[in-house]
Amino acid sequence: MSYTTQTQTSLNQTGDGSRSEFLAFTLGQEEYGIDILRVQEIRGYEPVTRIANSPDFIKGVVNLRGTIVPVVDMRIKFELGTPTYDQFTVVIILNIAGRVVGMVVDSVSDVTTLVPEQVRPAPDIKTAFDTDYLIGLGTIGERMLILVDIDKLMSSEEMGLIEGMAA
């Protein structure tokens, strides 16, 4: 499975006209998109076990069918909206480089297919995400998706999820 994932990424990067699919989700007022192939599943929010002395956006760990998975809340990390936890709160379970991470977002809308022509380079404007972590902006009619390089973001030192990645 990881093999196909990698192939897909390289296709994206070479931009040879292949379509790529993105999962659209909202954080506060903004709509974001991530590579669908990084998404393992989407779940409701379950109570987590807090990890002491960790930054507040790391909510804690949950049991995902026998594996211990850390959960991060993007709303806290990027100071978007008010983090409320109810039956509508969604956790996107990502599989990045063999590691499983849960990401709390406000809501998940749909899966959209974008051809490279629909993706514009991200302007150097201030979004919640550092432009380093952006692939570009996707346009579908009136909608605009901020496409996030979720691999880069989750493996970044800033997130503190993976030990010694930057070192």
Next chain:
Amino acid sequence: MTIDMSQFYQVFFDEADELLAEMEKLLLALDVSDPDSEDLNAIFRAAHSIKGGAATFAFNDITEVTHMLESLLDRIRKGEMALTPEHVDAFLVAKDVLTMLMDGHHHGASVDQAAVDSVCQRLKALSQGQVDASAAMATSAPEAPVLEPVQTEAAPTQNAAGEFCYRIELPEVSQKDVDALAAELGLLGTIVQEKLGDGRSAFMLTTTESEDNIIAICSFVLDPDDLKITHAAASQAAAPAEADSTTDETSADVAAPEAADLNSQVPPAKQEAPASAPAPAAEAKNLGRRATDKEGSGQESSSIRVGVEKVDQLINLVGELVITQAMIEQRINALDPIVHERLLNSASQLARNTRDLQEAVMSIRMMPMDYVFSRFPRMVRDLAAKLGKKVEFITRGAATELDKGLIERIVDPLTHLVRNSVDHGFEMPEKRRSSGKNETGKLTLSAAHQGGNIVIEVSDDGGGLNRDRILDKARQQGLPVSDTMPDSEVWQLIFAPGFSTAEVVTDVSGRGVGMDVVKRNIKAMGGTVDIRSVPGSGTTIAISLPLTLAILDGMSVKVGDEIYILPLGYVIESLQPVAADVKEIAGQGKVVKVREEYLPLIPLYQIFAIETQFTEPSQGILVILESEGKKAALLVDSLVGQQQVVVKNLESNFRKVAGISGATILGDGGVSLILDVAALLRSGRQLNANPVFF
């Protein structure tokens, strides 16, 4: 179609290791004066199988040694030669040389060629020494059927096992194809490869398959029209005939008593002959079909080799199932038992089945202690001989099972303890006699289950530990000791680094390196070491280990709303302190007085920033923990209970968290963190003073 032979190397090495170990075990158990023919056959078969495998992979040095070993053994088991202790010794040395050669091929370890030569000489001398006249004939005889295959054109004759024997002559093809074909055909039955004069190859194949199937397989590699297949039943028949004639000639040559002995043993030898005769040149014999050799004795091996990852995955899946089952149980407990009677019944059946399944799956990783124990008889024998001591070695509970991961790690500490016992534990025979004991000391190695632990004991009936000498030595080394220390504490002193009470440093032991390593290794496995010793009657060292690394005996404690698990091994006691016993030390935190001892107080709520109303030590519970000789009192709100927990790695998806060694899943599906007690005690105050995170 090519086959890379190196992919089978691991299988060969694994098998050969097992066979060598088996061989050694049998050799040691052999009664020289009256050897059991079954055992001799088993030893022979082991040597023979290794030879077959080694020949397949062209490990000629191994083939050579095993060949000599096998020839000699063959004659002994046929009764042509009487077994003497020299034989047994030579065989044991040969086994060591084989192990060394195997290592050489496997890990690229250096090979002592002199030892190889000397063992070859020794085996040769033994086989020639006693039956000069027949020696040459006996060694050449087994090869005869292969060198001169009997090419009688006969109707297919079935042998006892319903197998036909075919002779397949190949056209000129590359060696790679020949090997590939040999491996393929080997799956059908027993195959023997031979070289014809003009560079072509031929196979002798004994199989239950029809000729058509053989042609079908060959046609992958070559044109079936070029193939020449003949029914070579006669050659198979010739083999026992050859063997018989050899025996006859031999018996004529040897002295009368041996001949008489021979007659009584000929029938079993004859039965063995058909199976073994084609094998000496079994160049391409498929390893997987080794079983054919065993058919004669009906010892078909009924085990399969499975990768450890597969087993671990299975264990993980079952672990999840158990948790899911626990969740179901918890949910349905809230239901009305009368309305939902049938659902509840089914659920309780599910619970039973799940538990059985879990036990069965866990037992896959379990290996009998025999795996470890079996390597000691030889070591004890050699050591005792070297030191001039007499030691009888007894094992008990060799069938007790332990997790494979642990069993591999227990070998070294146990080896050390056994060596120590033989070297220091036992007195010299004279001394034993003078103190009224049996000259032969008894060394007992035992394993038994005790609750969730396995207890392994090494016990000797030697002189026991010398309390005064240990105390003296400890004082010399500046260890804090007093004359009034209880025995159990004195014995623990021998685990201090650099401690040795042996008067003479021998090459066996006495350098003082070791006991501390033993203790450290066992601690690392989550186990404990205890010593019991009575002067004059012996010492027992007891190792207690958890049955598996994946399961931990834990004590769950509650702070605020959070539940943490403490590994039970670190917990000494728990108590509710009196306010007066808690003293504050300016800038250094608090200490608590427990039985005249001041222990640092580690408030868990403070370290982990947990909100709780119990901040006063006297309101909560103190759990006294000990690690690496340091004690401390951990302040928690309350104790929840004791339970076995399945340890999960936190780092596989997250990062290392200071103060946490892992996580586990509770019955309700929630996650609970396991405290890293050693780290807590080491840096309790630092953690407290400035949180290490961010």
